[in-house]
């Protein structure tokens with residue numbers, strides 16, 4: 131009898147492990163999960179591509195569950211865990227990692243329904259839903275008369291960026307996204323929910339840098355600052371240079387002392403249709419600055435002689451507007467990134483030469499190379515050991531984004547992206563290679579992504595997610 135019972139259990143376990151087909155997953159969820167979800171939640175066949183920033187190696191689920199409440203997230207996670215169905219939270223849908231492996235039989239948990247942003251009376255704390263975009267966060271903060279650190283592109287999920295690190299315009303003043311998190315509502319693989327705070331030091335540390343490996347954050351309480359209209363303005367915009375100035379620009383950025391109010395990005399980018407001439411574009415940023423102060427703060431770059439200057443004082447709600455084109459969804463964008471310490475003109479010239487060859491291909495005009503330089507003193511004043519984000523010591527992050535629609539370009543695109551990454555790494559000035567998880571391709575060693583945090587993350591992961599259900603985003607195997 132005992133033997134029979136054991137046999138039944140083993141057979142049942144095997145059935146649960148066997149991969150279901152897409153149609154079976156949909157049928158099962160419609161029949162068994164949907165009746166338990168809140169009104170307004172829905173389950174549909176995969177049309178995920180339409181909402182992804184990059185179609186290259188995008189997650190390939192069978193089904194999308196559009197949740198409307200925290201309980202919906204719990205129920206969906208518990209259901210998928212029980213039946214061994216792969217799942218993935220989707221927030222802004224801009225994650226470009228090649229680590230998504232759903233093989234057309236998993237579930238995307240579309241978080242867009244968790245779209246609330248609220249503030250406490252003092253405006254010192256904001257509660258941000260797990261599906262809130264950066265645009266919605268900024269709009270809500272502005273309406274409340276507050277400033278919240280976000281990334282610099284409107285389409286990105288606010289917490290999607292935070293959970294991996296979170297770089298943004300206000301980081302010279304406030305630190306990184308991970309430093310803003312006060313508490314987080316976390317659904318774990320068993321479908322249970324908990325509020326994670328500093329009183330749970332391991333998990334609180336782990337979610338702030340490797341959040342997507344531990345659970346799904348349905349909302350987080352983050353730091354906010356009350357801010358007048360004058361406090362919610364910055365001087366920023368585009369400075370365009372001819373490519374012959376590249377070495378001087380690289381040198382000047384490398385030598386620039388960025389004060390907390392400042393940051394600067396450099397792009398290799400198209401001048402726009404119809405010519406699509408490749409140009410070097412800089413976007414300097416000066417919090418609460420004006421044209422005169424901006425020209426002083428970035429004098430070394432003005433001295434090089436931009437051919438176009440479209441900088442202006444802009445309100446908080448428009449800080450990210452210039453990057454809206456970069457948010458365009460769809461197309462293939464296999465992206466490659468590296469962190470490094472110094473700006474090396476000859477490496478950047480070689481990357482430029484490769485960029486112009488790729489960008490000339492029909493349909494690849496919008497390809498981009500991006501460099502980000504932030505003021506890091508505030509982020510470094512916060513102990514590195516306080517969060518699992520491992521790369522506070524890295525000065526610069528850059529990413530090569532070949533952008534096209536024709537899959538026959540894939541090999542050339544990958545070669546271009548890898549060559550750019552190799553050039554950044556060839557003299558990166560680091561003792562070990564480093565990459566920002568939110569920019570990483572997916573082909574780096576985990577030690578490059580998680581740095582010195584890897585070993586402690588493994589230990590915590592074993593406790594929180596022993597069956598490794600959260601395995602799609604730079605998976606930390608248990």
Ligand SMILES: Cc1cc2nc3c(=O)[nH]c(=O)nc-3n(C[C@H](O)[C@H](O)[C@H](O)COP(=O)(O)OP(=O)(O)OC[C@H]3O[C@@H](n4cnc5c(N)ncnc54)[C@H](O)[C@@H]3O)c2cc1C
Nearest residue numbers: 219221222223224225260281282283287290291297347603
């Ligand atoms: C156009 C563009 C601009 C960018 N600008 C910036 C920037 O200024 N600063 C910066 O730091 N980064 C930036 N990034 C990188 C960005 O941080 C990453 O792409 C990040 O992973 C995006 O999160 P998402 O929610 O938009 O994407 P998604 O693809 O939805 O999510 C990425 C990963 O995070 C997980 N995830 C998302 N939300 C949650 C949640 N609530 N709980 C648990 N897991 C979650 C997902 O499951 C997935 O594994 C940019 C990316 C793009 C494409």
